[in-house]
Amino acid sequence: NAGVTQTPKFRILKIGQSMTLQCAQDMNHNYMYWYRQDPGMGLKLIYYSVGAGITDKGEVPNGYNVSRSTTEDFPLRLELAAPSQTSVYFCASSWSNTGELFFGEGSRLTVL
Amino acid sequence: SQELEQSPQSLIVQEGKNLTINCTSSKTLYGLYWYKQKYGEGLIFLMMLQKGGEEKSHEKITAKLDEKKQQSSLHITASQPSHAGIYLCGADDSGAGSYQLTFGKGTKLSVIP
Numbered sequence: 650n651a652g653v654t655q656t657p658k659f660r661i662l663k664i665g666q667s668m669t670l671q672c673a674q675d676m677n678h679n680y681m682y683w684y685r686q687d688p689g690m691g692l693k694l695i696y697y698s699v700g701a702g703i704t705d706k707g708e709v710p711n712g713y714n715v716s717r718s719t720t721e722d723f724p725l726r727l728e729l730a731a732p733s734q735t736s737v738y739f740c741a742s743s744w745s746n747t748g749e750l751f752f753g754e755g756s757r758l759t760v761l
Numbered sequence: 762s763q764e765l766e767q768s769p770q771s772l773i774v775q776e777g778k779n780l781t782i783n784c785t786s787s788k789t790l791y792g793l794y795w796y797k798q799k800y801g802e803g804l805i806f807l808m809m810l811q812k813g814g815e816e817k818s819h820e821k822i823t824a825k826l827d828e829k830k831q832q833s834s835l836h837i838t839a840s841q842p843s844h845a846g847i848y849l850c851g852a853d854d855s856g857a858g859s860y861q862l863t864f865g866k867g868t869k870l871s872v873i874p
Contacts, residue, residue, distance in 0.1 A: 692851075747792065747811075755802070
């Protein structure tokens with residue numbers, strides 16, 4: 650049972666570089682989310698998707714982009730990495746909008 | 762936007778002791794979720810509360826929702842080292858469901874054998 654799989658687990662980027670954080674779920678969930686967690690802070694919602702082809706901004710979307718071409722995958726793209734994007738990123742999915750979120754193990758990103 | 766205040770920020774208890782973690786909202790709660798996080802791992806769902814006065818238990822963990830106080834409490838009975846981790850509450854203050862959750866900053870629990 651894979652659940653929600655995130656890659657990579659760790660990455661160091663230079664300022665201005667681009668990268669994509671991958672997220673895949675095998676539970677056939679319609680809802681998927683990207684959160685970031687900064688030290689001592691709660692999770693902040695970056696983007697979410699309610700189904701293939703549908704995405705919407707969360708609380709902190711600036712500097713990020715997402716796409717949802719399939720039910721399974723929800724990649725998060727950083728176009729011009731900035732030190733403020735140093736964080737731990739969590740992808741999550743859920744069956745409905747009122748139920749349990751299933752989280753991946755996180756991707757720790759450092760921008761230098 | 763909603764503010765969720767968790768208290769205490771950190772807690773160190775002796776194995777076998779009981780403890781309570783609180784989560785207080787500045788807005789009406791439509792749903793309250795409790796998660797546990799271990800370092801380097803994702804969040805594990807514990808419980809979801811939706812109605813005022815609702816109480817749920819799982820093994821030695823009990824969560825309650827006080828709608829009037831806009832507060833939820835998480836109580837652990839006879840704590841064990843396996844309970845150590847960071848406990849986060851997440852709240853739905855829009856009625857839109859889990860994709861509009863606001864999370865608290867977490868309570869770090871250490872259990873000393």
